Amino acid sequence: xxxxxxxxxxxxxxxxxxxxxxxxxxxxxxxxxxxxxxxxxxxxxxxxxxxxxxxxxxxxxxxxxxxxxxxxxxxxxxxxxxxxxxxxxxxxxxxxxxxxxxxxxxxxxxxxxxxxxxxxxxxxxxxxxxxxxxxxxxxxxxxxxxxxxxxxxxxxxxxxxxxxxxxxxxxxxxxxxxxxxxxxxxxxxxxxxxxxxxxxxxxxxxxxxxxxxxxxxxxxxxxxxxxxxxxxxxxxxxxxxxxxxxxxxxxxxxxxxxxxxxxxxxxxx
Amino acid sequence: xxxxxxxxxxxxxxxxxxxxxxxxxxxxxxxxxxxxxxxxxxxxxxxxxxxxxxxxxxxxxxxxxxxxxxxxxxxxxxxxxxxxxxxxxxxxxxxxxxxxxxxxxxxxxxxxxxxxxxxxxxxxxxxxxxxxxxxxxxxxxxxxxxxxxxxxxxxxxxxxxxxxxxxxxxxxxxxxxxxxxxxxxxxxxxxxxxxxxxxxxxxxxxxxxxxxxxxxxxxxxxxxxxxxxxxxxxxxxxxxxxxxxxxxxxxxxxxxxxxxxxxxxxxxxxxxxxxxxxxxxxxxxxxxxxxxx
Numbered sequence: 001x002x003x004x005x006x007x008x009x010x011x012x013x014x015x016x017x018x019x020x021x022x023x024x025x026x027x028x029x030x031x032x033x034x035x036x037x038x039x040x041x042x043x044x045x046x047x048x049x050x051x052x053x054x055x056x057x058x059x060x061x062x063x064x065x066x067x068x069x070x071x072x073x074x075x076x077x078x079x080x081x082x083x084x085x086x087x088x089x090x091x092x093x094x095x096x097x098x099x100x101x102x103x104x105x106x107x108x109x110x111x112x113x114x115x116x117x118x119x120x121x122x123x124x125x126x127x128x129x130x131x132x133x134x135x136x137x138x139x140x141x142x143x144x145x146x147x148x149x150x151x152x153x154x155x156x157x158x159x160x161x162x163x164x165x166x167x168x169x170x171x172x173x174x175x176x177x178x179x180x181x182x183x184x185x186x187x188x189x190x191x192x193x194x195x196x197x198x199x200x201x202x203x204x205x206x207x208x209x210x211x212x213x214x215x216x217x218x219x220x221x222x223x224x225x226x227x228x229x230x231x232x233x234x235x236x237x238x239x240x241x242x243x244x245x246x247x248x249x250x251x252x253x254x255x256x257x258x259x260x261x262x263x264x265x266x267x268x269x
Numbered sequence: 270x271x272x273x274x275x276x277x278x279x280x281x282x283x284x285x286x287x288x289x290x291x292x293x294x295x296x297x298x299x300x301x302x303x304x305x306x307x308x309x310x311x312x313x314x315x316x317x318x319x320x321x322x323x324x325x326x327x328x329x330x331x332x333x334x335x336x337x338x339x340x341x342x343x344x345x346x347x348x349x350x351x352x353x354x355x356x357x358x359x360x361x362x363x364x365x366x367x368x369x370x371x372x373x374x375x376x377x378x379x380x381x382x383x384x385x386x387x388x389x390x391x392x393x394x395x396x397x398x399x400x401x402x403x404x405x406x407x408x409x410x411x412x413x414x415x416x417x418x419x420x421x422x423x424x425x426x427x428x429x430x431x432x433x434x435x436x437x438x439x440x441x442x443x444x445x446x447x448x449x450x451x452x453x454x455x456x457x458x459x460x461x462x463x464x465x466x467x468x469x470x471x472x473x474x475x476x477x478x479x480x481x482x483x484x485x486x487x488x489x490x491x492x493x494x495x496x497x498x499x500x501x502x503x504x505x506x507x508x509x510x511x512x513x514x515x516x517x518x519x520x521x522x523x524x525x526x527x528x529x530x531x532x533x534x535x536x537x538x539x540x541x542x543x544x545x546x547x548x549x550x551x552x553x554x555x556x557x558x559x560x561x562x
Contacts, residue, residue: 098511
């Protein structure tokens, strides 16, 4: 019964990677005979390290922001009462916002003629948050959207088990901080690790936010790949595929590292 | 991955958060700090969407002004002129088709996995979750050539890829639901003379309805929100709402159009979310029983 799902997933995942790999190695040329070559990788050898570094940095920064804010929000939600319900409701409303809409809205908020610049009446002194050298807008968008994701997922974990443990600890005289350190944090750590991996991999391989809120150079890997893919020159397609393969390797590497960490830690059952 | 969604069986809009007793309640300064923290988080979640509300009906809002100077329907007219209505229809169709394909396939896979009827189950699990690790643009960029050569229509290709990117969510949601589903109820119905068909429609479906609704909603979101697969596999011929938003946002001077298209893109997911929150809950008794697990 699982066959249809397995077949189409295998076609898209394995087929997609295989065709991308074949294109990057020159086996699927637009014109001319196929020939095995690493020319596509060599052609982008100078830009690839910059792209890899930038993509990893954006993904890491977004993950840290999302996990910190999201975990705090989950703690507030689990406390219940009206403020917990308010944060929970707003988090639920944030999750289904498409990323391209989030990016467009963050641009209207943070750009140098955006809402915040108007509110603080900054004039010409507003920092370059959108399209600036520090990719603040991009990290803010991922951090915002994914913090809601973390909040809901961690709440799901904590809500079933944490309350009773937390109450027991409180009854035995544990203070607020020691309860956070010895009860709530250990209970949410596996879920937090899984969500952090998902966010890292997503922001590493996602195109539209970095394209809309980023700057022209240097480029994160997905932006670089799509620019090359749409370029007019015939040699650019294999180069786009090469960038895609590099992104895939980074993404799978991150997942493998996270799984290895989860297996090693005693938290994973 | 095409989107990050919490495929948790309890979300959205229904948390079994017990009110608890006074043991963990905060008092005095701690309570004030907690309320302030909650308000700060609420602001963090809401603020990025505020410009949409202000810009959507602003006809004139030149730079230093904090609020729009003239309200009107300029954004609406511009959005309609750019084909917002057909794009809305196309997005809706895409979301519904992805949902209609990915939900049943996810149900079948989840049922087979939950009742151990799948050979090599660990490998199948890894494969079904693999779309979460493979960036969507890689699959789209790689398969684009193949789909063109075997002449798959662009729209079918987009639906195929998005279905695969929705499957981790539908199969996981249903897997959790089947994990809590009691087969004895089905057997009892069979024992009392129900046909296999009746068991499916009268027993299985009502019991799994909340999870089914969530799975279908998540799959709809994957189709509704997608940008990069629609652009690459659709080759620019399938203009959906996200594509219009991107095109408008990449230009300058049409902030009202961007805001209005974005607000339009938020409506269907939010309406479905409310419907799900109102009708998609389990009865109360099930929720309290859930604590025992």
